[in-house]
Amino acid sequence: MPQLSAKPIMVQGTGSGVGKSVLVAALCRILKQDGYTVAPFKSQNMALNSFVTRSGGEMGRAQVMQAQAAGVEPSVDMNPILLKPVSHIGAQVIIEGRPLGNMDAMEYQHFKRRLKGIIRRSYERLAANYDVIVIEGAGSPAEINLRAQDIVNMWVAKHCSAPVILTGDIDKGGVFASLIGTLQLLTPTERRLVKALHINKFRGDIEILKPGLEFLQKKSKKPLLGVTPYIADLGLAEEDHLPSERGNLEFVKSANMIKIGVLALPHMSNFTDFDVLEQASGVQLKYVRRGQKLNGADVVIIPGAKNTLADLEYLKQYGYDQ
Numbered sequence: 001m002p003q004l005s006a007k008p009i010m011v012q013g014t015g016s017g018v019g020k021s022v023l024v025a026a027l028c029r030i031l032k033q034d035g036y037t038v039a040p041f042k043s044q045n046m047a048l049n050s051f052v053t054r055s056g057g058e059m060g061r062a063q064v065m066q067a068q069a070a071g072v073e074p075s076v077d078m079n080p081i082l083l084k085p086v087s088h089i090g091a092q093v094i095i096e097g098r099p100l101g102n103m104d105a106m107e108y109q110h111f112k113r114r115l116k117g118i119i120r121r122s123y124e125r126l127a128a129n130y131d132v133i134v135i136e137g138a139g140s141p142a143e144i145n146l147r148a149q150d151i152v153n154m155w156v157a158k159h160c161s162a163p164v165i166l167t168g169d170i171d172k173g174g175v176f177a178s179l180i181g182t183l184q185l186l187t188p189t190e191r192r193l194v195k196a197l198h199i200n201k202f203r204g205d206i207e208i209l210k211p212g213l214e215f216l217q218k219k220s221k222k223p224l225l226g227v228t229p230y231i232a233d234l235g236l237a238e239e240d241h242l243p244s245e246r247g248n249l250e251f252v253k254s255a256n257m258i259k260i261g262v263l264a265l266p267h268m269s270n271f272t273d274f275d276v277l278e279q280a281s282g283v284q285l286k287y288v289r290r291g292q293k294l295n296g297a298d299v300v301i302i303p304g305a306k307n308t309l310a311d312l313e314y315l316k317q318y319g320y321d322q
Contacts (some may be wrong), residue, residue: 006127008162012137014178018169028070040066057097080122142185171201261297267307
């Protein structure tokens with residue numbers, strides 16, 4: 001990759017759901033407030049909930065949120081490869097905002113090497129127009145089985161010459177093992193790219209955590225960038241799955257409330273469409289999960305899906321077609 005004027009920085013995580021997307025958005029906003037022009041970048045994203053740009057291209061919602069934090073117009077260059085799952089082993093492949101077709105996991109693994117040029121060009125276009133590019137990884141960089149075909153974690157860091165912040169989620173538990181274990185599974189070259197560690201979603205008294213932080217820095221030989229507290233109810237759209245805690249409550253009996261049941265289909269897409277209903281006054285919204293009853297609902301919504309035939313069978317299997 002040629003030398004470009006933009007300075008890159010990359011956030012990678014010990015796994016999915018550790019808070020990379022929010023950290024990238026925060027860095028975008030902080031750098032914008034410091035007077036820099038900033039753009040987010042994620043070479044490959046997997047998300048059922050997508051966004052359509054003004055030019056008609058499709059991209060992941062997280063990069064749209066990050067672009068908004070940076071105060072810039074979303075562009076498919078910020079997320080050149082989008083995967084929309086259609087089954088447990090297959091996804092629709094969207095390249096530079098346009099659907100290419102469906103592929104199963106093995107087919108896509110063989111196809112990925114052809115995407116590196118597209119990713120390079122997207123990054124170069126961004127880097128030619130911004131001061132800083134804040135890059136997001138995906139999942140974990142320590143997935144040994146995916147290393148040879150990597151196009152989203154350390155391959156990107158190497159080709160963009162990006163220093164990497166490695167973050168772990170302490171709210172899940174096991175954050176020290178996750179951070180140290182991830183570093184151990186990286187190659188020596190990859191470990192050198194990691195310039196600092198970060199702990200996300202901390203609840204409690206930081207004084208109790210300090211012995212662990214000292215051990216972490218001594219064991220990893222990496223500086224600790226910081227500890228970010230757990231922030232509840234951010235109101236940000238989920239990307240690729242409906243969180244387990246969403247809409248699990250039973251309907252509360254009330255004559256003044258409209259009760260809406262949304263069938264939580266296995267391949268449901270764009271469930272964020274219903275966020276406005278969850279926030280509306282006078283409305284109770286419940287996601288009806290596998291085998292749960294629809295008792296008490298005034299309205300039932302069957303959402304859109306990426307695999308309509310499989311979800312029709314699901315409706316029949318659990319009697320919802322009745």
